Amino acid sequence: MKKIAFDNEKYLKIQREEIMKRISQFDDKLYLEFGGKLFDDFHAERVLPGFKHDTKLKMLLGLKDKAEIVIVVNSNDIQNNKMREDLGLTYEAEVLRLIDSFRSVDLLVSSVVLSKYQEQPLTLIFKKKLENLGIKTYLHYPINGYPQNIPLVVSEDGLGKNEYIETTRPLVVVTAPGPGSGKMATCLSQLYHENKRGIRAGYAKYETFPIWNISLNHPVNLAYEAATLDLNDVNMIDPFHLEAYGKLTVNYNRDIEVFPLLKNIFERIYGLSPYNSPTDMGVNMAGFCICDDEAAQDASRNEIIRRYYAALKNKFYGKYSEEAVNKAIMLMNQASIDVNSRKCVGVCLEKAQENEIPYMAIELPNGKIVTGKTSSLFRSPAALILNTLKELANIDDSLMLISHNIIEPIQNLKINSLGHRNPRLHLDEVLIALAISATTSPLAELALKQLPKLEGLQAHSATILSDVDLNCLKKLGIQVTEEPVVRIKNLY
Numbered sequence: 225m226k227k228i229a230f231d232n233e234k235y236l237k238i239q240r241e242e243i244m245k246r247i248s249q250f251d252d253k254l255y256l257e258f259g260g261k262l263f264d265d266f267h268a269e270r271v272l273p274g275f276k277h278d279t280k281l282k283m284l285l286g287l288k289d290k291a292e293i294v295i296v297v298n299s300n301d302i303q304n305n306k307m308r309e310d311l312g313l314t315y316e317a318e319v320l321r322l323i324d325s326f327r328s329v330d331l332l333v334s335s336v337v338l339s340k341y342q343e344q345p346l347t348l349i350f351k352k353k354l355e356n357l358g359i360k361t362y363l364h365y366p367i368n369g370y371p372q373n374i375p376l377v378v379s380e381d382g383l384g385k386n387e388y389i390e391t392t393r394p395l396v397v398v399t400a401p402g403p404g405s406g407k408m409a410t411c412l413s414q415l416y417h418e419n420k421r422g423i424r425a426g427y428a429k430y431e432t433f434p435i436w437n438i439s440l441n442h443p444v445n446l447a448y449e450a451a452t453l454d455l456n457d458v459n460m461i462d463p464f465h466l467e468a469y470g471k472l473t474v475n476y477n478r479d480i481e482v483f484p485l486l487k488n489i490f491e492r493i494y495g496l497s498p499y500n501s502p503t504d505m506g507v508n509m510a511g512f513c514i515c516d517d518e519a520a521q522d523a524s525r526n527e528i529i530r531r532y533y534a535a536l537k538n539k540f541y542g543k544y545s546e547e548a549v550n551k552a553i554m555l556m557n558q559a560s561i562d563v564n565s566r567k568c569v570g571v572c573l574e575k576a577q578e579n580e581i582p583y584m585a586i587e588l589p590n591g592k593i594v595t596g597k598t599s600s601l602f603r604s605p606a607a608l609i610l611n612t613l614k615e616l617a618n619i620d621d622s623l624m625l626i627s628h629n630i631i632e633p634i635q636n637l638k639i640n641s642l643g644h645r646n647p648r649l650h651l652d653e654v655l656i657a658l659a660i661s662a663t664t665s666p667l668a669e670l671a672l673k674q675l676p677k678l679e680g681l682q683a684h685s686a687t688i689l690s691d692v693d694l695n696c697l698k699k700l701g702i703q704v705t706e707e708p709v710v711r712i713k714n715l716y
Contacts, residue, residue, distance in 0.1 A: 294335050431506065529565060568684040680701055
């Protein structure tokens with residue numbers, strides 16, 4: 225059984241309380257910059273078992289009568305059709321998806337901000353589309369030398385040039401479809417305009433990682449660095465917090481580097497900065513809710529290795545540089561681990577080398593390793609899951625869960641009617657076949673009931689998996705790594 229490392233209910237309570245406390249420190253108006261993923265924070269769910277991927281959303285729902293949401297998107301990202309790769313959506317489509325998602329849970333989306341607006345043709349079209357859909361849209365413009373050119377930034381030709389966003393609630397959550405959208409600049413712009421109107425509005429930042437009140441080299445914080453290899457974020461001791469309060473806290477390089485400029489901007493807007501350090505700006509309370517530090521460390525070490533394998537795969541496809549892989553190796557060294565710390569890896573590679581065919585291995589909660597190999601019937605992920613379900617249900621390995629009378633027609637359909645080259649069944653096809661078998665076979669029915677037990681298990685593949693199999697494994701909640709090896713001859 226998976227160990228729980230994080231007290232989710234406690235987090236929901238004290239996180240809401242901290243945000244309400246921060247609102248009260250200003251004129252009952254707080255612009256809260258949301259970092260990371262609001263709906264699908266699977267990284268936090270993996271490294272802090274007990275944290276739920278929709279925890280931040282649930283936290284907001286507890287404040288929904290006081291909150292409204294502003295979505296910021298970089299106009300250049302709309303013009304360039306930038307994609308959110310994990311969802312396969314353009315940023316334009318993701319903005320609309322976010323609006324629908326927020327509205328579906330009765331959260332108020334008050335407007336969309338198009339940042340760095342320069343009348344880009346596709347952005348103009350998107351602006352008209354939003355307005356036709358009844359969504360308020362505001363334009364914010366590039367500022368030469370932002371944020372270094374502070375006299376220009378804090379002026380009518382800088383932040384003052386941006387359109388003022390009309391808001392009605394004490395908490396304004398500023399979020400975006402991805403990084404580089406301009407959330408902080410949007411918040412600063414609102415502080416400038418609110419101050420002109422006699423309102424001393426506040427700014428705060430809500431990011432789960434790095435966790436400021438655990439150690440710099442804690443595996444949870446190292447896992448955050450591993451998750452941002454492409455951004456090259458670096459965790460650091462916050463020197464401003466240390467100087468102001470004599471306390472060691474953790475932040476990351478970008479916030480630390482920009483803080484002197486932000487403090488100067490705050491001083492020009494308010495007359496006095498409300499914050500002495502980047503840590504002061506944050507409202508995250510996750511560090512107070514870790515209830516089993518050892519479980520969090522174990523989960524995070526696994527995550528660091530997973531990120532290393534993800535970096536290898538991205539390098540194989542030309543998406544990551546050698547430097548990103550080297551940084552992942554450095555983080556593993558800092559955490560005193562290597563790939564063999566992930567038990568399923570060694571068994572998988574040994575089996576694959578012995579048999580010279582694709583293999584997968586998975587570690588069960590009791591520590592036992594189950595394997596599956598590619599055969600004439602199944603691809604290795606399908607074989608692995610069938611073998612795992614048998615083990616979990618205490619079904620003899622020699623017994624067939626799916627009859628050849630069901631498998632053969634599916635294979636014939638794939639080759640003769642659908643034009644597939646390979647008759648082997650993918651994982652999703654095998655699960656459908658298993659579900660059909662379960663209507664007449666008690667063994668298949670028993671095996672099918674074990675599917676929920678797969679969530680959170682660690683697995684490794686000796687080859688790069690097909691998107692179909694990988695996505696299916698992820699939907700089952702299995703945490704998968706892959707060797708950067710392709711065992712096919714065809715290039716297309």
